[in-house]
Amino acid sequence: MSASVAYADVEVGSELPPLTVNLQRINLVMYAGASGDFNVIHWNQRVAQAVGLPDVIAHGMLTMASAGRVVTDWLGDPGAVVEYGVRFTRPVVVPDDDKGATLEITAAVGEKREDNLVRIDITATFNDATVLGKAQALVRLA
Amino acid sequence: MALNKEFLGKVYPAGPAYAVGREKIREFATAIGDWNPAYHDVAAAQALGHRDVIAPPTFAFTLSFRASAAAVLDPGLGLDYSKVVHGEQRFAYDRPITSGDDLVCVTTIENIREAAGNDILTTRGDISTVDGEHVVTTWTTTVARGTAGESA
Numbered sequence: 001m002s003a004s005v006a007y008a009d010v011e012v013g014s015e016l017p018p019l020t021v022n023l024q025r026i027n028l029v030m031y032a033g034a035s036g037d038f039n040v041i042h043w044n045q046r047v048a049q050a051v052g053l054p055d056v057i058a059h060g061m062l063t064m065a066s067a068g069r070v071v072t073d074w075l076g077d078p079g080a081v082v083e084y085g086v087r088f089t090r091p092v093v094v095p096d097d098d099k100g101a102t103l104e105i106t107a108a109v110g111e112k113r114e115d116n117l118v119r120i121d122i123t124a125t126f127n128d129a130t131v132l133g134k135a136q137a138l139v140r141l142a
Numbered sequence: 143m144a145l146n147k148e149f150l151g152k153v154y155p156a157g158p159a160y161a162v163g164r165e166k167i168r169e170f171a172t173a174i175g176d177w178n179p180a181y182h183d184v185a186a187a188q189a190l191g192h193r194d195v196i197a198p199p200t201f202a203f204t205l206s207f208r209a210s211a212a213a214v215l216d217p218g219l220g221l222d223y224s225k226v227v228h229g230e231q232r233f234a235y236d237r238p239i240t241s242g243d244d245l246v247c248v249t250t251i252e253n254i255r256e257a258a259g260n261d262i263l264t265t266r267g268d269i270s271t272v273d274g275e276h277v278v279t280t281w282t283t284t285v286a287r288g289t290a291g292e293s294a
Contacts, residue, residue, distance in 0.1 A: 002191055031173045064200055065232060068198070068200060069178075077191075078178055078196060078238060079192060079199060083235070084200070087230045087248070088227070088228050088229060095223065098188050136215040
C-alpha cells in the first residue's frame with residue numbers, strides 16, 4: 001500500500017478536496033447491473049411510489065461508493081483504506097429528468113492515531129440535508 | 143413478527159467460490175463513476191504494490207449481500223424482507239479485493255434487536271480466499287420497518 005498523502009502532513013481538521021457527484025437514472029441502471037442489486041425501487045417509479053417513496057431512489061451502496069471517492073481520490077491508493085462505514089439516514093431521490101440528483105461530498109481529518117492511521121469524517125449532502133450518518137473511513141497514510 | 147432471537151450467532155457456511163475478474167472490477171468501478179487507475183490499469187495498480195487491479199472498497203458488499211441471502215431469507219428467522227431498508231454498512235479490510243482472488247464468504251447473525259417498532263438485524267460477512275487468507279469483514283444492518291410489534 002502506498003498512499004500519496006503523508007501522515008506528517010495532515011492535522012485534525014485538515015480538509016480533503018471536496019467532490020460533487022451527479023446521479024441520474026442511467027447511473028442507477030448501471031449500478032444495478034454491476035452490483036447485482038435489482039431491487040425495483042431503484043429503477044421503477046411506479047413501484048417506488050407504490051411503496052411510499054416520492055420517486056425512484058439511489059441504491060444506498062451507490063451513495064456510499066460515491067462518498068468514498070472523496071477519500072480514495074485523495075489517497076491515490078484505495079488500498080490504503082482500512083475501514084469504511086456509514087449509516088443511511090435519508091434516501092437520495094433521482095427524478096427522471098436531465099438533472100438527476102447532485103451529492104455534495106466533503107471530508108476532513110477527524111483523528112490521528114498510532115501506526116500512521118487517520119480517521120476521516122465524511123459529509124454527504126443532497127438538497128441541503130445530509131444523507132449519511134457517522135460516515136467515517138480509517139486510512140493508513142505514508 | 144419479531145425476529146427469532148434463537149438465531150443470534152447462527153453461522154451460514156460459504157457457497158461456491160467467487161472468482162474476482164478484471165473486467166468485473168472495471169465494470170463496477172465504471173458504474174460508480176470512479177476512474178481511479180488502480181481499478182482499471184494493471185500497470186498502475188502494480189506500481190502501487192498490488193498484484194493486479196483492485197476493487198473499490200464497497201465492492202465487497204456484492205459478495206456479502208449474495209452470501210447473506212441464506213440468513214436474511216431463513217424462514218425461521220422471521221424477517222419480512224418486503225419491509226427492509228439498508229440501515230448501516232461497514233467494512234474492515236486486511237487488504238483490497240484483487241483481480242484473481244477466489245473468495246468465499248461465511249455469514250453470521252451478529253445482532254438482533256428491536257427499536258421504535260422496527261426489527262433490526264446485523265449480519266457479519268467474513269470474506270477470505272479459498273486458501274484461508276482473510277481479506278475483508280463486512281457488517282450489514284437491515285431494518286424491517288414497523289414489524290417488531292406484529293403478532294405472527
